Amino acid sequence: xxxxxxxxxxxxxxxxxxxxxxxxxxxxxxxxxxDSAGIAIYGAPAKxxxxxxxxxxxxxxxxxxxxxxLAKAIGVPVSIAVKSTHAVVRTTPDKIDEAxxxxxxxxxxxxxxxxxxxxxxYKEVGLPEAVVDRFDVRKMTGxxxxxxxxxxxxSAVTTMGAHPFSTGADQCLVHNGxxxxxxxxxxxLIREGMKFETENxxxxxxxxxxxxxxxxxxxxxxxxxxxxxxxxxxxxxxxxKNGFGVVRDPIACKPAVMAETDQYxxxxxxxxxxxxxxxxxxxxxxxxxxxxxxxxxx
Amino acid sequence: MPAxxxxxxxxxxxxxxxxxxxxxxxxxLNQALHNLTxxxxxxxxxxxxxxxxxxxxxxxDQPVSIDVRGSVGYYCGGMNSxxxxxxxxxxxxxxxxxxxxxxxxxxxxxxxxxGATGKGGLLVIEGNASSRCGISMKGIDIVVHGNxxxxxxxxxxxxxxxxxxxxxxxxxxxxxxxxxFVRGKVDSLGADCIAKEMRPEHLELLQGLLDxxxxxxxxxxxxxxYGSARTLYNFNIDNADAY
Numbered sequence: 205x206x207x208x209x210x211x212x213x214x215x216x217x218x219x220x221x222x223x224x225x226x227x228x229x230x231x232x233x234x235x236x237x238x239d240s241a242g243i244a245i246y247g248a249p250a251k252x253x254x255x256x257x258x259x260x261x262x263x264x265x266x267x268x269x270x271x272x273x274l275a276k277a278i279g280v281p282v283s284i285a286v287k288s289t290h291a292v293v294r295t296t297p298d299k300i301d302e303a304x305x306x307x308x309x310x311x312x313x314x315x316x317x318x319x320x321x322x323x324x325x326y327k328e329v330g331l332p333e334a335v336v337d338r339f340d341v342r343k344m345t346g347x348x349x350x351x352x353x354x355x356x357x358x359s360a361v362t363t364m365g366a367h368p369f370s371t372g373a374d375q376c377l378v379h380n381g382x383x384x385x386x387x388x389x390x391x392x393l394i395r396e397g398m399k400f401e402t403e404n405x406x407x408x409x410x411x412x413x414x415x416x417x418x419x420x421x422x423x424x425x426x427x428x429x430x431x432x433x434x435x436x437x438x439x440x441x442x443x444x445k446n447g448f449g450v451v452r453d454p455i456a457c458k459p460a461v462m463a464e465t466d467q468y469x470x471x472x473x474x475x476x477x478x479x480x481x482x483x484x485x486x487x488x489x490x491x492x493x494x495x496x497x498x499x500x501x502x
Numbered sequence: 503m504p505a506x507x508x509x510x511x512x513x514x515x516x517x518x519x520x521x522x523x524x525x526x527x528x529x530x531l532n533q534a535l536h537n538l539t540x541x542x543x544x545x546x547x548x549x550x551x552x553x554x555x556x557x558x559x560x561x562x563d564q565p566v567s568i569d570v571r572g573s574v575g576y577y578c579g580g581m582n583s584x585x586x587x588x589x590x591x592x593x594x595x596x597x598x599x600x601x602x603x604x605x606x607x608x609x610x611x612x613x614x615x616x617g618a619t620g621k622g623g624l625l626v627i628e629g630n631a632s633s634r635c636g637i638s639m640k641g642i643d644i645v646v647h648g649n650x651x652x653x654x655x656x657x658x659x660x661x662x663x664x665x666x667x668x669x670x671x672x673x674x675x676x677x678x679x680x681x682x683f684v685r686g687k688v689d690s691l692g693a694d695c696i697a698k699e700m701r702p703e704h705l706e707l708l709q710g711l712l713d714x715x716x717x718x719x720x721x722x723x724x725x726x727x728y729g730s731a732r733t734l735y736n737f738n739i740d741n742a743d744a745y
Contacts, residue, residue, distance in 0.1 A: 456633055456652075459595060459613065475573050475594055476554030489592065491613055491632050494652060 205355045206380040207233030208460075210441040210471035211481075212348040212448035212500050218467055218482075219248075223344030227336040229470070229477040230351040234332050236473060237355035240366035241335040242327025244376045244443055245349040249322050254297040254373075256304060257317040257325045259290050259363060266311045267291050277306040288338045289363075290317065290326050297321065300373075315364055315401070320374030322346075322445055327366035347502060350443050350471075352378035358386070359404040369407045371398065372414030374445035379406040380458045380473060381437035389434065409434060413442060427451045427497040439492075441471050442499075449499035456494030463487040469500050518546035518569070528555050538564040554594065559587055565604070579606040582623060595632075598625045601642055614651070617644045620661065626715045633670065636663045639680055645715035655682050656692065664711050666720060674728055682728040683708050685720070696731045 209229040213219055223245060230241065260266035267286050274293065275282040282303065283294045295303050300319055307314055318325040326339040332353045336342060352367035359365045368376040383389075386405035389412060394400065398411045412434065416426035423442065427449050430440065439458040442449040450471055452460055463470045463478050465487045472478045475489070492498055521531040531549060538544065547568040552558050556575040559568050563583040570578070573591035583602040592610030601620040608616075611629035618634070620642025627635075627644070633651035636644050636658055645664040652670035655663050658680035668686035675692020681704070682695075691697075700723070708722035 457614070461594075461613070474554060474575055475592065476575055479553040479573075489611075491611070494633070 205236040205473075207236030207353040207473045207477070208351070208378045208380050208439065208441050208471065209233065209473070209477050210348075210350040210378075210443070210448060210450070212469040213346075213467070214469070215467035219347060220345045222346040222349055224342040225481065226349045226351055227332075227342045228480050229472060230332040230353060231336065232477045232479075233353055233473055237353040238331060239354045239356045239361045240327065240329045240363070241332040241351070241353045242325065242366045242368050242378075243336065243339075243341050243349060243351040244318065244323055244325045244368040244370070245341070245344045245346045246322045246374070246443060246445070247324065247344070247346040250294075252296055253294050254300045254319070254321050255295075255324065256293045256300065256307070256319040257290055257323075258293060258307060259315045259317050259327075260311070260313060261289065261363075262313065263289050263291070266314055270307070270311060273310050274303060274306055277310065278302045287326070287340065289328060290339060292324055318368075318370030318376055320370075320445065323370070323374045323376060323443070325368055325370055325376060327352075327368065328363055329361060329366065347446075348443060348448050350376065350378050350441050350448075357382050358406075359402055362402075364402050365404050367406055368443075369404070369410035371407065371411040372417065375410070375414050375417065375443070377406065377410040377413060377440055377442045379409055380439045380460075381453070383409060383434055383436035383438065385435040405436070409438065409440060417444075423447045423449045423501070424497050424499045427499065431495050431497075439473070444501075447499055447501040449497065450492055451497050452492055452494050454495040460492050461489065462492055462498070463489045518548045518567075519544050520548045520550060522550040523553065523555055523558075524551040528557065532557065532560060535559060535562045535564075535566075535568075538562075538566060540564065542566075552591070556594070559585070562587075562604075573610065582606060592629065593627075597627075598623070598642070601625065611648070612646075616646075617642050620644070624714055630667065636661070636680070639663065643711055643714070645711060645717065647717070649686070652689070653692070655680055655695075658682070662707070662711055664708065664715070664725070666717070674730070676734060677728075677730045679730060681707070683711075683722075683725040684728065685725045688726075688728070691728065694731050694734045695728055698727045698729045700725070700727050 271284040367378040370376040383405040386408040549570040552572045554575040558574045558578045560580040562585040565584045567586040570589045575594040577596040579587045580599045584604040587606045593608045593612045595613045598606045599618045601623040603623045605624040607626040612627045612631045614632045615634040617625040618637045625644045627646045630648035631650045635650040635654040637656045639658045639661045641660045643662045649667035655674045659678040665684045669688040671689045672692035674695030705722040
């Protein structure tokens, strides 16, 4: 099964509630997937700042002192905000790639969840309720976000096997379904220079989109490409720095429902994920068509 | 959209047993419905705040009326036998799956595989239905006021599917014997599904279905009929290489 949610705000007054709204949506779909859950939130950009979300199975060992060591390694100030097993590293945008490399050298056991100017990604094994509580997601603010509760099929139940998958700056993807040609696509992307952390099919989809966008396609065009290049069942919900996209495969057997009002665009695997959103009774609610790309940008 | 008799009937007020799903559990609702015995005076039921819940009023086997005020999730009214269910909202996947008799009316839209495997009764969708509407239908009558999605009536075996709007790709793929009536355009026909002549008995049958579904202002002659070419019924030795 798996459950997916997504929320793209048009009304700035809702931004303080993004984390609470998205958490509520995700928790409502808990019984679609008990294995792991994750959420990506796009917050407000800060001047001359980019961030990396990192994870460690041993946060008490890995996080203390990392800011000072990183700052020394890359020669610019670094801050770290720890949240349970995750931490958000902030530094200047020009040093992000160097910081990533330095983290891996200084603390080889740390995993990088995602990086970019605005995105933060939190994911762990467990039910959505436990995950959103653990990372205090309800208090988070932002412009848009996506979430996932996983019923594992294609790879192990681990933190890294949880969604969202992020393979490019401020890009991430959640997936309901299973891809049948992911090994082949992965090989082609590796030849292009992309790096993979798991055996998961969804990571391939995320990397595919990152690769397409790196070649100059916009989000809509990249999503269009999934219809011809990825084989299998999928409903994808994708976030970029300022965008939000949805696409379903031509068979479209994985469920999806969307709602749009003047205040937001929302996605849920089921309608019950949307029932607590403001003004839902008067929203335009529809089921996205198969093989049709939907996307919005700020 | 044509006015319906059912919507007028739903507006009539009568004392009913009310289940508020904000207060009661779905299990309590369905158990109470299953506890009904023949001749019970509790013939009118109302369900409040369904909020997309799954399996609302599944397995009812008494001739009661159930008004659901809001949208439901998966399998609403599944296996229905004799009850009259009206959903004043939209329905998720599998509404009326394996219905035996009675009727289900959806005031809004229905998601995938509405009326799947239904053996009898009437399913009316006043909005649009999604993909695989009437998949493997086995005697159910389905009337959709709006459009239906791709692969509808896939492997349909018996019954009638009436669509006032348009149909998506592969309508009636591998169909056996059901009758499909579509008023709008059909994106494509599936394997072994063909357009068929509308004979007087079909016009009469269709008029009866439109009447039962409360559709007015629409003539049977506006529809085209589709059904099985029956070429998949027997193994054809010329196709042996394909296996």
